[in-house]
Amino acid sequence: MKAIVYERNGDPSVLQVVDRPVPEPGPGEVLVRLAVAGVNPTDWKGRRNWPVPDGGQTPGQDGAGVVEAVGTGLDRQLIGERVWVWEASWQRRWGTAAEYTVVPARQAVPLGDASFDLGACLGIPxxxxxxxxxxxxxxxxxxxxxxxxxxxxxxxxxxxxxxxxxxxxxxxxxxxxxxxxxxxxxxxxxxxxxxxxxxxxxxxxxxxxxxxxxxxxxxxxxxxxxxxxxxxxxxxxxxxxxxxxxxxxxxxxxxxxxxxxxxxxxxxxxxxxxTTPWPAKEQAIADVTAAVAQGHVRVGEGAGLPLHHYPLDATAAAHRVVEDSVVGKVLINTSAA
CATH class of the missing domain: 3.40.50.720 (NAD(P)-binding Rossmann-like Domain)
Known part of the structure; x- marks a missing residue:
């Protein structure tokens, strides 16, 4: 798979497109084939300041795509589920600026019929x-x-x-x-x-x-x-x-x-x-999912949130415009999931 990786802290130039094996989900984890990733300010702040794990870091907390595989202990019926992903790279190597990511199952939330663009905008914001x-x-x-x-x-x-x-x-x-x-x-x-x-x-x-x-x-x-x-x-x-x-x-x-x-x-x-306490975060996930299902969450300029799309190999440019405080939401098209 193609993934964005940085091996040292720095400006957007440290972001590189690399080929990596598709990660395998461990117990209680799901493998998500990503369609869209969201870029947040903490992505560039982490790239500049947070410790980099051995083997490099794939940035990106938020995204949306389809569950491709599940680890032990999970129902295989989850495979094929359209989901939105949150906090993928918080204290983990695998972020959403890649064709695939692995997250604990609770961090892949059913998206229903909502668009992948909308799903990638949920998470952190x-x-x-x-x-x-x-x-x-x-x-x-x-x-x-x-x-x-x-x-x-x-x-x-x-x-x-x-x-x-x-x-x-x-x-x-x-x-x-x-x-x-x-x-x-x-x-x-x-x-x-x-x-x-x-x-x-x-x-x-x-x-x-x-x-x-x-x-x-x-x-x-x-x-x-x-x-x-x-x-x-x-x-x-x-x-x-x-x-x-x-x-x-x-x-x-x-x-x-x-x-x-x-x-x-x-x-x-x-x-x-x-670091929000888990009960509050769990309630937030439930409430945001309900708002989406009821049609009360929108994205795009007509919803006050212009979208700016970048291909995966232009992730450095996507980081740069977020760092420069572009108005709207920056998204990375990661694959054709």
Whole structure:
């Protein structure tokens, strides 16, 4: 099979196309013939910073394809199942930037009739968004139609992949959603995803605009840049609200006013999907799968998430545009599964 491998940390030039034997699934594992792989920021951050295992690392956490074989202890009826894959390369050699990957069976989730493109967009963005929407003390532990009725969610960075996922999941659950963006073009994407209100933070005071639209403030903030936005977030929190921080865009330290956050009994929750407790992650997988099955998850420009496709041998270019913060979702066509 063809796979992308890097044997040392570095820029995208360390990514090489190699021929490798198709891996065999071990006990409790499935072999997936991949059709599409998703590229996430942690793919390039891992390529630059994480230890590289002996024999090299194939990047890619997310993907979609068809189960080709199963290891011992699994039902052979799984063979032929269309699935979406999550966390393929977290502490494992086999990622999704390849024609095949091997993962524990629970990391290959039935996709049904949804497209492989959609399946490859789920994983990290949607599991992260789910955690951000359910981590607060006053927020539900699971999402479903109506579970966020009466709640208000602010998505900081509504045109990003996690921002898009948070908007779609929150609207499915019937929340009122406000999204912030940095341009009119991104405003159109956030609105296409389903945001009820969109605020351009380069032209408007976000806190003033949110309070004008929703005087009581918000129940949850999905936060991409706490260092930049903390002062704004503090001004708009309802009693019991949560700020869920899933990235360090704009700085890796944040300063918080104690008294202003004590008054509403506010919570700051830091989110990394890889180390999210398993019960929360298991619920996220179930809820995201349900949203997909009900037709409430979409991808493409009409859903606020433009798709950018690259062939497997152009994975380095795909990594480069993600590292340069391209707007939309970058996908790698891995095979014709």
């Amino acid at each position: 949607f599991l992260t968004a789910h955690r951000c929407l359910t981590a607060g003390e006053t927020m539900p532990r699971r999402l479903h139609a109506g579970s966020l009725t009466g709640r208000v969610v602010l998505v900081q960075g509504g045109a990003g992949a996690v921002g898009n996922a948070a908007i779609q999941l929150a609207r499915w659950a019937d929340a009122t959603v406000v999204a912030t963006v940095s341009s009119p073009e991104k405003a159109l994407l956030a609105a296409a995803a389903g945001a009820d209100h969109v605020v351009n933070y380069r032209e408007q005071d976000v806190a003033e605009e949110v309070r004008r639209i929703l005087p009581d403030g918000v129940d949850a903030v999905v936060e991409v840049s706490a260092a930049r936005n903390a002062a704004t977030d503090v001004r708009i929190l309802r009693t019991g609200a949560v700020v869920s921080v899933y990235a360090d865009d704009g700085g890796d330290e944040v300063t918080l006013p104690i008294r202003a956050l004590m008054l509403p009994n506010a919570r700051w929750q830091f989110v990394l999907v890889y």
